Amino acid sequence: MNQTCTLGIDVGGTNIKFARVFADGTLDKKQKVNTPETLEGFLNQIDEIFKQFDSEKVEAVAISLPGKVDSNKGIVYFGGSVKYLHHFDFKKHFREAYGKRCTIINDGKAAALCELWLGNLKGVKDGLAITLGTGVGGGIIIDGKLHQGNTFQAGELSFITQDPFNPDRENLIGYQLSAVDFIAKCGVMLKLEKPYDGERVFEEICKKDNPTLNAMFAAYIKRLLNLIVNLQAILNMEKVLIGGGISEQPIVLDELKRQYAELRKVSPIFGQVFEPLAFDTCAFKNNSNILGAVYASMQEEV
Numbered sequence: 001m002n003q004t005c006t007l008g009i010d011v012g013g014t015n016i017k018f019a020r021v022f023a024d025g026t027l028d029k030k031q032k033v034n035t036p037e038t039l040e041g042f043l044n045q046i047d048e049i050f051k052q053f054d055s056e057k058v059e060a061v062a063i064s065l066p067g068k069v070d071s072n073k074g075i076v077y078f079g080g081s082v083k084y085l086h087h088f089d090f091k092k093h094f095r096e097a098y099g100k101r102c103t104i105i106n107d108g109k110a111a112a113l114c115e116l117w118l119g120n121l122k123g124v125k126d127g128l129a130i131t132l133g134t135g136v137g138g139g140i141i142i143d144g145k146l147h148q149g150n151t152f153q154a155g156e157l158s159f160i161t162q163d164p165f166n167p168d169r170e171n172l173i174g175y176q177l178s179a180v181d182f183i184a185k186c187g188v189m190l191k192l193e194k195p196y197d198g199e200r201v202f203e204e205i206c207k208k209d210n211p212t213l214n215a216m217f218a219a220y221i222k223r224l225l226n227l228i229v230n231l232q233a234i235l236n237m238e239k240v241l242i243g244g245g246i247s248e249q250p251i252v253l254d255e256l257k258r259q260y261a262e263l264r265k266v267s268p269i270f271g272q273v274f275e276p277l278a279f280d281t282c283a284f285k286n287n288s289n290i291l292g293a294v295y296a297s298m299q300e301e302v
Contacts, residue, residue: 003022003023003057004057004058004059005020005021005022005028005053005057005058005059006020006021006022006058006059006060006061006062006294006297006298007019007020007021007049007050007053007058007060007061007062008020008021008027008062008063008064008290008291008293008294009046009049009061009062009063009064009290009293010063010064010107010110010289010290010293011035011063011064011065011066011082011085011107012035012066012081012082012107013035013066013080013081013082013134014034014035015032015033015034015035016032016033016034016035016045016049017030017031017032017286017289017290018030018031018032018049018290019031019287019290020053020057020058021062021290021291021294023298025117025118025291025294027287027290027291029052029053030287030290031052033045033048033049035082038084039084039085039088042082042084042085043093047097050098055098055100058100059100059101060100060101060102060103060297061094061098061100061101061102061103061297062102062103062104062105062290062293062294062296062297063090063102063103063104063105063293064104064105064106064107064110064289064290064292064293065079065080065082065085065104065105065106065107066079066080066081066082066106066107067079067080067082067085067086067106068106068151068152068153068156069104069105069106069109069152070151070152071103071104071105071148071152071296071300073089073091074089074090074091074092074102074103074104075087075088075089075090075091076088076090076104081134090102090104091104101297103293103296103297103300104293105292105293105296106137106152106155106156107131107137107289108129108131108137108138108139108155108156108157109137109138109139109146109148109155109292109296110139110288110289110290110291110292110293110296111129111131111137111139111243111282111284111288111289111292112127112128112129112138112139112140112141112146112155112241112292113139113146113291113292113293113295113296114282114284114287114288114289114291114292114295115127115129115139115241115282115283115284115288115292116141116144116146116295117291117292117295118283118284118291119241119282119283119284119288120239120241120280120281120282120283121141121239121241124141124144124238124239125141125143125144125238126141126142126143126235126236126237126238127141127237127238127239127240127241128140128141128228128231128235128237128239128240128241129141129240129241129243129282130157130224130227130228130240130241130242130243131243131244131282132177132178132179132224132242132243132244132246132247133178133179133180133244133245133246134178134179134180135158135174135175135178136157136158136173136174136177136178136227137155137156137157137158138155138156138157139155139292140154140155140235140237141237142235146296157173157174157227158172158173158174158175159172159173159174160172160173160227161173173227176223177220177223177224177227179198179244179245179246180196182216182220182246183195183196183197183198183201183246184196185216186201186204186205186213186216186217187200187201189212189213189216190204190210190213198245198246198249202249202251205217205249205251206249206251217251217255218255218259221252221255221256221259222259224242224256225256225259225260225263228240228260228277229263229270229274232270232274232277233274237277238275238277238278239277239278239279239280240277240278240279240280241279241280241281241282242256242279242280242281242282243281243282243285243288247281247282248281248285253279253280253281256279257279260277260279264276
């Protein structure tokens with residue numbers, strides 16, 4: 001392909017994924033490298049990534065990041081799992097180092113934008129994407145557009161709490177619905193050699209022959225459903241997507257739909273007052289953050 005492209009980069013706590021992306025959403029030459037432990041190492045790695053592509057063909061750079069991301073200024077605050085990015089000015093860096101326009105966006109919001117552009121939120125007026133990983137990220141779509149909020153923190157679902165005066169992490173939705181912690185607890189209960197082995201944990205869950213494990217899984221999905229119906233009362237959305245590695249297990253969506261159907265049967269409020277929600281998974285899985293960042297770049301250009 002000889003046409004110009006956007007360099008899409010997805011920065012995570014463990015890996016940095018990158019690819020060139022064309023205007024129709026075609027993704028090419030995807031690779032990943034380990035995320036460095038220092039800002040200096042990070043900038044050196046970004047330089048190595050950029051040098052792999054023809055600079056004349058790269059129109060812009062689009063980056064998905066953890067943390068509070070000011071997309072207007074191009075600055076990251078509280079860089080989530082990449083804490084050394086706090087206060088780093090990406091727009092300035094890419095303008096001065098490479099002469100390129102740079103767009104940055106929070107990773108949860110990037111996933112929602114990808115689905116709005118090409119995936120399972122396409123054509124949806126009011127929707128929500130929830131990403132389940134170490135914590136709980138989210139992207140809110142209102143009137144067909146991403147809602148970022150006053151200070152770019154809309155959709156940071158990890159911070160939802162029933163007691164804001166209780167500083168314990170156990171009090172936050174990000175802990176209560178952490179897919180990583182859930183799998184680890186199941187793995188410990190099952191006495192697995194590697195408690196974080198999600199595939200093994202879900203193999204056992206799908207057998208449905210372990211009452212304790214079945215109860216743990218049902219309780220986890222019930223907490224997720226509780227979050228969703230409370231958000232429905234606020235946002236009045238029509239569709240909810242579940243993302244993150246755990247969403248690739250079909251039993252997650254199946255159990256969520258089963259519990260929601262049961263709720264609508266027994267609850268006069270959610271069965272009669274509210275219209276039924278549609279549920280699905282994110283369509284683009286591990287590519288969603290790169291594609292969402294590129295779509296944010298395209299929107300910024302307009």
